Amino acid sequence: MDIGLMNKEYAALVDAELERALECSGAPEPLLSAMRYSIEAGGKRLRPCLALGVCDMLGGKREMALALGCGIEMIHTYSLIHDDLPCMDDDDMRRGKPSNHRVFGEGQAVLAGDGLLSFAFEYMLEKGLAFNEKNYYRAVYEISRRAGVSGMVAGQARDLEAERGASMDEAELRYIHAHKTADMLAAAVLAGAYSADASDEQLDALERYSEKMGLLFQITDDILDHEGDQALVGKTLGKDEKSQKLTYITLYGIDEARKLAQSTAAEAEAILSECFGEGALYLKKTVSKMLSRKY
Amino acid sequence: MDIGLMNKEYAALVDAELERALECSGAPEPLLSAMRYSIEAGGKRLRPCLALGVCDMLGGKREMALALGCGIEMIHTYSLIHDDLPCMDDDDMRRGKPSNHRVFGEGQAVLAGDGLLSFAFEYMLEKGLAFNEKNYYRAVYEISRRAGVSGMVAGQARDLEAERGASMDEAELRYIHAHKTADMLAAAVLAGAYSADASDEQLDALERYSEKMGLLFQITDDILDHEGDQALVGKTLGKDEKSQKLTYITLYGIDEARKLAQSTAAEAEAILSECFGEGALYLKKTVSKMLSRKY
Numbered sequence: 051m052d053i054g055l056m057n058k059e060y061a062a063l064v065d066a067e068l069e070r071a072l073e074c075s076g077a078p079e080p081l082l083s084a085m086r087y088s089i090e091a092g093g094k095r096l097r098p099c100l101a102l103g104v105c106d107m108l109g110g111k112r113e114m115a116l117a118l119g120c121g122i123e124m125i126h127t128y129s130l131i132h133d134d135l136p137c138m139d140d141d142d143m144r145r146g147k148p149s150n151h152r153v154f155g156e157g158q159a160v161l162a163g164d165g166l167l168s169f170a171f172e173y174m175l176e177k178g179l180a181f182n183e184k185n186y187y188r189a190v191y192e193i194s195r196r197a198g199v200s201g202m203v204a205g206q207a208r209d210l211e212a213e214r215g216a217s218m219d220e221a222e223l224r225y226i227h228a229h230k231t232a233d234m235l236a237a238a239v240l241a242g243a244y245s246a247d248a249s250d251e252q253l254d255a256l257e258r259y260s261e262k263m264g265l266l267f268q269i270t271d272d273i274l275d276h277e278g279d280q281a282l283v284g285k286t287l288g289k290d291e292k293s294q295k296l297t298y299i300t301l302y303g304i305d306e307a308r309k310l311a312q313s314t315a316a317e318a319e320a321i322l323s324e325c326f327g328e329g330a331l332y333l334k335k336t337v338s339k340m341l342s343r344k345y
Numbered sequence: 346m347d348i349g350l351m352n353k354e355y356a357a358l359v360d361a362e363l364e365r366a367l368e369c370s371g372a373p374e375p376l377l378s379a380m381r382y383s384i385e386a387g388g389k390r391l392r393p394c395l396a397l398g399v400c401d402m403l404g405g406k407r408e409m410a411l412a413l414g415c416g417i418e419m420i421h422t423y424s425l426i427h428d429d430l431p432c433m434d435d436d437d438m439r440r441g442k443p444s445n446h447r448v449f450g451e452g453q454a455v456l457a458g459d460g461l462l463s464f465a466f467e468y469m470l471e472k473g474l475a476f477n478e479k480n481y482y483r484a485v486y487e488i489s490r491r492a493g494v495s496g497m498v499a500g501q502a503r504d505l506e507a508e509r510g511a512s513m514d515e516a517e518l519r520y521i522h523a524h525k526t527a528d529m530l531a532a533a534v535l536a537g538a539y540s541a542d543a544s545d546e547q548l549d550a551l552e553r554y555s556e557k558m559g560l561l562f563q564i565t566d567d568i569l570d571h572e573g574d575q576a577l578v579g580k581t582l583g584k585d586e587k588s589q590k591l592t593y594i595t596l597y598g599i600d601e602a603r604k605l606a607q608s609t610a611a612e613a614e615a616i617l618s619e620c621f622g623e624g625a626l627y628l629k630k631t632v633s634k635m636l637s638r639k640y
Contacts (some may be wrong), residue, residue, distance in 0.1 A: 076495030081502035085494070132459060137451035156432035157505045160455065161498055164427060167459065168493035171466045175486040182479065191470040198463035199380070200371030203456055207376040210452045 053335035060099040067120050071173050077165060084154040084162035085169070088127050092145050097122045097238035100263075103332045104239050104256060110246020114181060118189050118241035121174040125197045126234055128166035129206070131159055138210065167197075189244035196233035205230025218296045232264020239263075255325035259333070262318035266340050269311045272297040274343070276304060315341040348630035355394040362415050366468050372460060379449040379457035380464070383422050387440050392417045392533035395558075398627045399534050399551060405541025409476060413484050413536035416469040420492045421529055423461035424501070426454055433505065462492075484539035491528035500525025513591045527559020534558075550620035554628070557613035561635050564606045567592040569638070571599055610636040 068089055077085060098119025105115035134141040134149040135156060141149050151159035174190050195201055209226045212218045218226075239260040243253050276299045298307045318337045322330035363384055372380060393414025400410035429436040429444040430451060436444050446454035469485050490496055504521045507513045513521075534555040538548050571594045593602045613632045617625035 075493075076499070078499050078503055080506070081494060081499060128459075132455055135452075135455065137455060155509075157430075157509075158502065160427055160430065160432060161502045161505065163459070164423075164462065165494040165498045165502070167462055168489060168498055172486070172489040172493045175482065175489050178482060179479075179486060184474075184477065187470065187473060187482065191467070191474060194463060194467035194470050198370075198467045199376060199460040203460045203463055204371070204373050204376060207453065207456045207460070208373055210456065211375070214450075214452075 053332060053339060056103070056332055057095075057099055060102045061095040063102070063116060064095045064098040064120060064123065067116055068123060071120060071169075075169055075173075077169075080154060080158055081161060081165055084150060084158050085165050087153060088131050088144075088150050088162065089124070089166070091147055093123070093127070095119075095123060097126055097234060100235065100238040100260075100333075100336065101242040101245070103336065104242025105245040107326060107329050107332065108243065108246035108248055108252065110242065110248075112245070114177075114183075114186055114189075114245035115242045117174060117177040117181075118186075118193065118245065119238060121170040121190070122193055122197075122234060122238050122241065124166045124170035124173070125193070125202075128163040128170070129197075129202060129234075131163040131166070133206065135159060138206075139213075185244045185247055189241045192240050192244070193237045196237040201229050201233040201237075205233070212296075220296075220301060223296050223298075223301065227268040228261075228264065231268055232261055235264045235267065236260035252325065255321055259318050259321045262314050262321065263337065263340065266311060266314045266318065266337070269298045269307055269314065270340060270343055272299050273304070273307055273311065275299075276307075311341060348627065348634060351398070351627055352390075352394055355397045356390040358397070358411060359390045359393040359415060359418065362411055363418060366415060366464075370464055370468075372464075375449060375453055376456060376460055379445060379453050380460050382448060383426050383439075383445050383457065384419070384461070386422075386442055388418070388422070390414075390418060392421055392529060395530065395533040395555075395628075395631065396537040396540070398631065399537025400540040402621060402624050402627065403538065403541035403543055403547065405537065405543075407540070409472075409478075409481055409484075409540035410537045412469060412472040412476075413481075413488065413540065414533060416465040416485070417488055417492075417529060417533050417536065419461045419465035419468070420488070420497075423458040423465070424492075424497060424529075426458040426461070428501065430454060433501075434508075480539045480542055484536045487535050487539070488532045491532040496524050496528040496532075500528070507591075515591075515596060518591050518593075518596065522563040523556075523559065526563055527556055530559045530562065531555035547620065550616055554613050554616045557609050557616065558632065558635065561606060561609045561613065561632070564593045564602055564609065565635060565638055567594050568599070568602055568606065570594075571602075606636060 072082065072086055072089060075082065098116070101115045101119035101122065102112065105112055130144060131150045133139050134144055135151055142152055143149060150162055154162065171194070174193070178186055178190060197203070205226050205228070208222065209230055212222065212226065236257060239256050240253065243256050248256070275297070298310065302310060315337050319334050322333050367377065367381055367384060370377065393411070396410045396414035396417065397407065400407055425439060426445045428434050429439055430446055437447055438444060445457055449457065466489070469488070473481055473485060492498070500521050500523070503517065504525055507517065507521065531552060534551050535548065538551050543551070570592070593605065597605060610632050614629050617628050
């Protein structure tokens with residue numbers, strides 16, 4: 051199996067559907083352009099690809115996983131736009147391009163984010179009226195919960211407090227990442243599972259897999275940041291050093307963090323093997339790809 | 346019928362349910378406090394009261410109208426928080442109290458808004474799994490559409506352009522108000538109707554009624570602003586005069602605007618009489634109350 055090819059196929063489906071959906075959204079200018087700018091900014095479509103991969107593994111309904119995956123991608127994108135705002139992380143760049151508010155202004159960027167979040171639900175709910183299946187609505191609910199005030203928004207809010215100097219320990223670091231990052235990965239994996247009427251046992255295994263993936267994502271993120279910082283040693287201090295931010299590196303050191311990434315990946319693969327055997331090839335490859343990611 | 350008493354009963358139901366829902370939301374601090382601050386800031390609960398009034402008129406399921414009405418109130422409240430931000434209308438005060446970002450800071454205010462919008466859908470969708478009725482999901486979809494990028498967010502985005510100096514004519518003024526204000530009133534009225542399995546004819550009449558209510562809301566808003574400005578004549582210029590903003594007063598003059606308000610109210614009442622007869626007493630009273638509002 052060539053995971054690159056499968057990802058390419060999945061991502062092409064997602065890109066085409068996102069383009070079609072926004073085209074028909076009825077959004078006026080400049081709102082539409084601002085939403086499109088960030089949706090088309092070159093994201094890897096990790097979350098919708100996971101939804102499609104899980105759905106295909108279980109022989110589910112691809113059009114459902116696609117709809118849910120696209121809704122999740124819109125929600126993920128809104129969160130990046132708001133996260134970059136001057137009153138949040140104040141990032142001028144995102145994925146090598148000027149961030150949304152640098153192009154459209156802060157007000158329109160707030161609205162582009164609000165618009166993508168609203169449209170995610172409008173889009174998924176319109177599809178729901180056509181599908182008319184309880185499991186689909188369960189998935190939309192699961193997405194709303196994991197995107198919301200006990201999920202992603204909760205992680206963002208605690209992270210903002212930490213950035214503003216609130217004290218942080220390992221439990222707080224894990225809370226922030228579990229919600230800011232892992233919850234939406236889990237939403238995508240479970241969306242794929244609901245599209246295939248997964249059993250409770252399958253849902254449970256996939257939830258545990260997605261928790262490992264969320265942790266792995268964060269550790270590798272911290273490792274990449276650290277390596278980026280190391281490359282700058284002698285020139286300027288890295289972001290983490292400057293802000294004394296708690297990361298898996300500052301917590302465990304680089305060697306232990308690398309080991310933790312490897313053991314977490316092994317645990318994720320073991321969960322997949324145990325419950326899905328050979329069928330889980332695509333999902334297993336996403337684990338090794340995450341472990342060795344370079345960006 | 347004492348509309349004051351009915352509003353009081355409806356508003357008490359809504360207040361209690363909103364309090365209960367937020368209590369169980371799982372939001373961490375300070376996110377929860379920031380969301381609560383604006384939800385409990387003394388809004389009149391106009392939209393959920395309309396949903397309940399329509400539902401009761403048609404003998405529908407009150408628990409559905411209540412759930413949808415509370416979801417709409419959360420969405421309405423998020424829109425006020427974001428609207429007050431420095432990069433939007435930059436308002437320090439809202440309903441006689443400091444606006445959300447003045448109390449919690451801009452970052453947390455953005456997240457409180459994101460949180461309320463997300464939680465509105467999480468809350469409505471969780472209820473949906475219990476109700477399990479297609480008409481309920483139709484209503485949630487209708488709310489998402491009218492709150493979204495072809496509805497309220499569209500109105501906000503065009504309004505922001507106008508505030509930033511984009512030229513505006515009467516068609517643009519009507520577009521902004523139809524979406525920024527009228528759409529969410531219509532969502533509330535239609536939510537009540539869906540809770541009662543309303544016929545297409547009833548839905549059509551109620552949609553026309555809500556359009557008139559939206560227009561009436563905006564004209565009376567402009568009249569009240571104008572009267573506030575007049576009271577300040579000789580002291581300082583009013584907001585409209587300063588910004589040369591197009592309103593129904595600058596467009597038609599105060600006398601014509603008052604006449605337009607009266608004829609719009611009469612049209613709203615005529616729609617109700619024609620389709621619902623005596624049963625529409627509560628809704629008719631909301632029209633006369635809107636026409637004579639003092640704030």
